[in-house]
Amino acid sequence: MNKFFKKGFKYVDLFAGIGGFHQAMKQLNGECVFASEIQQETAQTYFENYEISAFSDITKLGPEVIPEHDVLCAGFPCQSFSKAGFQKGFDDIRGTLYFDIVRILEHHVDSYGGPKYILLENVRNLVSHDQKRTWEKIRRSLIKLGYNVINTPLIVSPHYFGIPQLRERAVILGVKIDHFDRDIDINIEKKPKNSCDMNSIIVNKDTDEYKLDNFKINEYEEKVLTMWDDFIQILKINEKIGFPIWEVEFDKEYDISNMPNWKQNIIMKNRNFYKKYKDEIDLWRKQYDYLNWVKATHRKFEWQVNNKINSVFEGIIQFRPSGVRVKQPTEFPALVAIVHVPIIGKYRRYITPREAANLQSFPQNFKINKNVRLAYKQFGNAVNVDVIRTVFEKFVNFVEGDSMYA
Numbered sequence: 001m002n003k004f005f006k007k008g009f010k011y012v013d014l015f016a017g018i019g020g021f022h023q024a025m026k027q028l029n030g031e032c033v034f035a036s037e038i039q040q041e042t043a044q045t046y047f048e049n050y051e052i053s054a055f056s057d058i059t060k061l062g063p064e065v066i067p068e069h070d071v072l073c074a075g076f077p078c079q080s081f082s083k084a085g086f087q088k089g090f091d092d093i094r095g096t097l098y099f100d101i102v103r104i105l106e107h108h109v110d111s112y113g114g115p116k117y118i119l120l121e122n123v124r125n126l127v128s129h130d131q132k133r134t135w136e137k138i139r140r141s142l143i144k145l146g147y148n149v150i151n152t153p154l155i156v157s158p159h160y161f162g163i164p165q166l167r168e169r170a171v172i173l174g175v176k177i178d179h180f181d182r183d184i185d186i187n188i189e190k191k192p193k194n195s196c197d198m199n200s201i202i203v204n205k206d207t208d209e210y211k212l213d214n215f216k217i218n219e220y221e222e223k224v225l226t227m228w229d230d231f232i233q234i235l236k237i238n239e240k241i242g243f244p245i246w247e248v249e250f251d252k253e254y255d256i257s258n259m260p261n262w263k264q265n266i267i268m269k270n271r272n273f274y275k276k277y278k279d280e281i282d283l284w285r286k287q288y289d290y291l292n293w294v295k296a297t298h299r300k301f302e303w304q305v306n307n308k309i310n311s312v313f314e315g316i317i318q319f320r321p322s323g324v325r326v327k328q329p330t331e332f333p334a335l336v337a338i339v340h341v342p343i344i345g346k347y348r349r350y351i352t353p354r355e356a357a358n359l360q361s362f363p364q365n366f367k368i369n370k371n372v373r374l375a376y377k378q379f380g381n382a383v384n385v386d387v388i389r390t391v392f393e394k395f396v397n398f399v400e401g402d403s404m405y406a
């Protein structure tokens, strides 16, 4: 352990959520001196776990309220940079939630030199947003405050580290330039895709907290999945289906020339697919009452399994607005706040909040919100604890190992 971690350090947790950063920093011997979280139920979960009352709306915060700290952590909401206003000039970061980070940093840099390290997290697409201009604005705003900032955010995902969740995120690393002025060059070794073990996060027994029967798919869902499973079985498809199946389009012939190209492309593929498998598909449709009872979105099917499995019930399933999606059972799709909670096909049930916690590497003693819907949402919003801990540990080791001021 390097000196920085050994000595202990103070950090702030902005846009704290349920404390993915908090968990990671605690494991590295950090002490949280301030947190901010606007959502009341989320702040309550934070309090129950860490006994810290988070300040509510960061935009209303006077930065002098925040104590001195060594590390500033923030998983700022994506809203911050997707605002139309952010596309004009450099100063337009004003009025975004990202600007609140700058505002706070500015004050602390003026008063005591500012935190030594900054650690920010956001969605992957931050890197390319607005032809990379957004990232450049963020980078320049931090450089202006005296930070040495990584050239391009580090892209990391739990599955790089063997945790079965595919969730690529951008992590921004900065260190005061007077502590370290060389290029920030961190190397993350990735495990190969589809090499994780799904069983590592599954708790397939009843616990005091969660009875598995409460997470079973309902009758309708079971019927829809059986229908799509039969589709796969009856068709005995041994080709890879590289496009979404839109069953309602199979036998339609209306003109599609005015549609956007991507849509024409999908529809044509579906029409051709139907021609090829017409006999089998007609039989299947008849068997399922011509799918009249199926909701429109569930007549769409995304079989994204790379020929690795042969049954829907071997996969990880999501009911999404774009259709019923099935993936091979190596990685769970990213948990997101707007929930399409993953279903474990072989158990015919949704993952439990405890399993969602495992996917985000929250420890066993974490007190999960009792409201199941909120719990999923909170984990969907969080950062993966192991990912953040590993990245920050590597970063600090890299800096402290070389810094003459360490």
Ligand SMILES: C[S@@+](CC[C@H](N)C(=O)[O-])C[C@H]1O[C@@H](n2cnc3c(N)ncnc32)[C@H](O)[C@@H]1O
Pocket (backbone or CB within 6 Å): 015, 016, 017, 018, 019, 020, 021, 036, 037, 038, 039, 042, 056, 057, 058, 059, 074, 075, 076, 077, 078, 097, 378, 381, 382, 383
């Ligand atoms: C992407 S999540 C970050 C989650 C966190 N990193 C975690 O591990 O749980 C962003 C959080 O910022 C909070 N937030 C949004 N606007 C805010 C504001 N004005 N002041 C404080 N928190 C805010 C949201 O409620 C949400 O929990």
